[in-house]
Amino acid sequence: MPEKPQILSRKQVAESRLFRVEQLELRFSNGVERTYERLRAGSVGAVIVVPMLDKDTVLLIREYGVGMEAYELGLPKGRVEKGEDMLEAANRELKEEIGYGARDLRLLKLMSQSPNYMQHRTQIVLAEALYEDCLEGDEPEPLEVVPMPLAELEDWVAREDLTEARSIAALFLARSALLQQS
Amino acid sequence: MPEKPQILSRKQVAESRLFRVEQLELRFSNGVERTYERLRAGSVGAVIVVPMLDKDTVLLIREYGVGMEAYELGLPKGRVEKGEDMLEAANRELKEEIGYGARDLRLLKLMSQSPNYMQHRTQIVLAEALYEDCLEGDEPEPLEVVPMPLAELEDWVAREDLTEARSIAALFLARSALLQQS
Numbered sequence: 001m002p003e004k005p006q007i008l009s010r011k012q013v014a015e016s017r018l019f020r021v022e023q024l025e026l027r028f029s030n031g032v033e034r035t036y037e038r039l040r041a042g043s044v045g046a047v048i049v050v051p052m053l054d055k056d057t058v059l060l061i062r063e064y065g066v067g068m069e070a071y072e073l074g075l076p077k078g079r080v081e082k083g084e085d086m087l088e089a090a091n092r093e094l095k096e097e098i099g100y101g102a103r104d105l106r107l108l109k110l111m112s113q114s115p116n117y118m119q120h121r122t123q124i125v126l127a128e129a130l131y132e133d134c135l136e137g138d139e140p141e142p143l144e145v146v147p148m149p150l151a152e153l154e155d156w157v158a159r160e161d162l163t164e165a166r167s168i169a170a171l172f173l174a175r176s177a178l179l180q181q182s
Numbered sequence: 183m184p185e186k187p188q189i190l191s192r193k194q195v196a197e198s199r200l201f202r203v204e205q206l207e208l209r210f211s212n213g214v215e216r217t218y219e220r221l222r223a224g225s226v227g228a229v230i231v232v233p234m235l236d237k238d239t240v241l242l243i244r245e246y247g248v249g250m251e252a253y254e255l256g257l258p259k260g261r262v263e264k265g266e267d268m269l270e271a272a273n274r275e276l277k278e279e280i281g282y283g284a285r286d287l288r289l290l291k292l293m294s295q296s297p298n299y300m301q302h303r304t305q306i307v308l309a310e311a312l313y314e315d316c317l318e319g320d321e322p323e324p325l326e327v328v329p330m331p332l333a334e335l336e337d338w339v340a341r342e343d344l345t346e347a348r349s350i351a352a353l354f355l356a357r358s359a360l361l362q363q364s
Contacts, residue, residue, distance in 0.1 A: 016196035016203040018219040032322040036248045037200040065297030066218045071183050072297045112345040115247030115254045140214040154358050163294040165347040172354035176336050
């Protein structure tokens with residue numbers, strides 16, 4: 001593996017309420033220099049949670065995504081807030097988005113989204129031993145909770161309203177983890 | 183499923199060479215109004231390709247990603263250029279990044295990245311019947327091609343240098359598709 005490129009300079013080139021864009025000048029180990037842009041990650045990270053209602057059933061949510069301008073099925077997720085660890089953030093998001101907490105929370109995998117252009121990391125958390133517990137979230141309308149039999153994963157990820165790469169990756173990784181432990 | 187929110191207004195609030203941020207005012211069907219930001223997708227889309235060297239072996243690439251500031255394993259991918267369709271873009275990216283073309287290219291799934299915040303879509307393409315053919319790409323240094331036995335997928339996606347959600351989702355979806363046809 002080559003030596004990592006040297007970062008010659010970096011500066012912020014655009015900013016909005018949610019997004020910050022940074023421009024970087026890199027020199028690769030072969031001497032080639034290039035200018036890149038990347039999105040800065042604004043927080044300590046994000047979690048995406050695979051909540052198992054029982055050993056065969058995942059709880060998905062249906063939520064409007066203005067990026068896609070569509071109602072999309074996906075897993076509960078959100079930013080890690082200051083002072084929280086990943087598991088605390090996962091449990092809070094569960095309570096806010098599906099009305100359950102979990103007694104058994106496990107880190108499965110730290111994912112990137114677009115390693116060439118984004119600094120963002122998302123931790124997949126597997127949540128088992130659920131119990132009813134509700135926290136008020138900041139959703140503009142109630143989220144619909146949709147149970148998905150894990151045995152039907154291939155059919156569900158073929159749906160046109162289940163498209164998010166992180167949700168698809170997390171569902172497959174959770175199924176593998178659950179198969180390995182059974 | 184509720185009626186889709188109404189888009190009351192939209193305007194561009196930040197721009198850089200690569201990124202454009204749009205602010206949207208939405209009114210949900212229950213009357214709640216909210217302001218959102220999303221990244222505009224700059225092109226007609228992107229492809230991520232699962233190249234099968236033979237029926238058991240996927241070809242990954244190792245590439246520096248300035249988002250993660252690390253060398254990452256992942257699948258060949260890139261933007262669809264003007265005048266190309268998805269399959270043409272996939273075949274060009276293969277030739278540029280791994281030095282193969284493919285006689286058999288198949289659309290597997292259209293993915294989103296972050297449906298709440300990004301407009302970007304990535305088409306997964308399964309590539310079989312490879313033949314050697316090289317096109318010059320615009321990489322600052324040669325990419326390393328790394329063969330991965332599909333039977334070892336679970337071990338590989340556990341690696342700390344294979345993190346991209348789109349690559350992980352595409353690998354699992356390709357394995358499912360190949361298992362179904364065999």
